[in-house]
Amino acid sequence: MISSLEPAVELVRVAKQYADVIAVDYIDLDVKRGEIFGLLGPNGSGKSTILKTILGLVKPDSGSVKVLGINVEDDPVGVKRRVGYVPESPRIYEFLTGLEFLDLTGDIYGMSPSEKKRRIDEYLDALELEGREGDMISSYSQGMKQKVAVISALMHRPELLLLDEPLNALDPRSARIVKDLLRELSLKGVTAIMSTHILEIAQAMCDRIGIMYEGRLLALGTMEELRARARMPGSDLEDIFLELTGTGDVRPVIEALLK
């Protein structure tokens, strides 16, 4: 069992390269137990690769990854058993119904029938999927598919959540439920690492934020620490993000498009 002092996730000098593209450039990162950690960055900055590396889906070229005290390379199945994962734009089996997919998830995580039923009923009710759970997923909207993927990640009560744009396509009420739920779970010691493009969400939800750019972790800390780092007291996350990534000057782009 992991000690309360030991980080939930520990990345040491992790690097990953695809052909000529450096996806992750020697990153060190500790995420504490019960923390909600946000990964921010433009497209292709390496956020999803980091999440996949933590889960053992991507083997780093160098460095080590420890999750909940387990070295991912040594026991990937043991890690996956304790983690819930929502990929970006999840593709779920379209020939199953929402209910059948959640039933499969329960089976894969070895949940008892009674536990499975209780959790599925609770989540379907909370995320307003009741009434459509018996329909094939092929007929679901993108938001409904996202809800099914989120339930699938949460229903087996994982100790660590890896969420790649988890609020994508969710309606406001469901997004609110997921956000509040993550807060409550973090109070119970569940760690969450989420990547997002929506800076307001990161600002409102995350205890700490890491800003990624071209595979590097440019800045890491609480909102106050990031403001200090960017020397922008009182600024919001958007300004800090644009300043730190050096992508703030968008005027020439607009002018070129208007020509």
Place this chain on the structure above:
Amino acid sequence: MNWKNVLVLIKADVKSYRIVRGARFRRFRENKLVTFAMYIGAFLLGAAIGWLAGSFYNGTIDPQLTGLLLQGTINLFVSLPTLVLLYGVVFTQIGQIQRIGVKTSIQPLYWFPITWEERTLASVIANTLGFPSAVTIFIGTAIIIASVLIRLVPLALLTVFALLASLFMASATTELSRILQVKLSGAVTKAAGRAAIWVRFAGTILFLLIFYVVYFTVYQQANPLALFEAVAGGQRSVWFIPFVWPGVALSYFAFGVWLETAAFSLASIAFTYVLFLAAVQLNSRFGLYEPPAIRVSRGAYVPRAGLLGRLGFSSMEAGIMRKDFKAFTRRQELMYIFIFPVMFAIMPILSLARTGVEAPALQVAHLVLFAYLSMLPGTIMAMILGSMMIGLEGGSVWYIHSSPIAAKSLVKAKYSFSVLFSLAVTFVCSVVGGVIWTPSARMTLLCVVEAVFLIFSLSMVSISFGIKGADFRELPRPRMIRPRWSLINGGVGMLLALVIVSPLIPLAMKLFFESVGAPIVISLPLADAYLYAALPISAVIASAVLYMFYRIALKNAEEFLIKAEA
């Protein structure tokens, strides 16, 4: 009608169809010579055949033979439009069947400024491209070149126009049937409610089955000369069927009956236009039709313990197997696999019914057919299923990668599914074969036990190759396994199948030679007990293959589970 739009749409359609068939494009613009190679080849071949035929005709001195040849040529010309219509329908339908499961969306076309007339015309023309067009080019070139030498140019020219009209009719008919099939399956889904999955499943299998049975009986087994004569002579008696009007017009032209020629020519053009208009109308009504959602279950959720749990599978393994079963009964591109065993059963029955074999050869034929039916469909099913079991995960493979599934459980679940399914096929085929051909108990035991050995071992062989060569791309069409690995699987599988059944080959040959009364005598050691010695040897070989490929499958699965980025 904006012809530029039609041309652009045809190009897009052709390109997408070629991608569906596995072509890879490295450059945006293709080499024109490569694109048109098939048509150039058909043209050159047609010209050569036409020249040879014309020269042969001119070189014939016997006036009686010349007269016969001329009459035969006219008969051929007259029958060609109807024949082109028949193969046009078949091949454009095959083109549609090949697109089952294609996931590319054509919706963006609908917010471009394109009319339904342009869209439909492009679709109808694009459907004819490829094999149907190449055959038509071949025939057209051959008859024009030949007609110059035979001095039948006017008839040949009219025949070419009739061929083009028939091909267009065939493609327009396929277009109409495609739209109606989508609408009809949607209506059935809506009406069937919870039973929609099984109705859709049975409907798809039935459609494919009827199509292929007709295809095999008409095209593979008909005598072409008899077909020419039957069509040439028969189409005027069925003049009220609009599809034969081009051929009827030609036959009147050949006899110099000008009024009827003109009437049927105009009627052919009018009917072609009516077919096109009907397709446009249906497309504009149902072209953007979305089939209704299938509701599989209603009411409160009740988890089931399930039979698989009682058979010793863990909840994870049973869950994966249940999911795969649903995939095969609900995904149209996977339903295709169910027609293989049925086709395997139908083809020998058809051929036996046609060839009037007499006893005692009939008895031997029955034995061979029983062996074929009890052993082959199940074995082929095991090899195909095994190779597809991992690749069928498609774009949802992230779920397998991110779930706590051990390599052993994955291989066990996929292998067990493949074996159970193939055993079921063998059981059904053996019962059907047993009822039809009534083999002896010894023969039945021999074939069924060998089939079981083959299924248990070759399923594992195919699973191991299926993991190694899995192809998860779903665009434009799910392929499940990369072609190279599919070939390797087929080759190695067949070789191992021969090795497994090899101890029984001398016995099979001895039985065969004895039954047909051949003067070849094969003396086996142990004589009567040979069967009971050969079967265990076969079992040992099968077990060795199974064990060896289990180790390979396990290693491949371990690699697959940690290499999610590949």
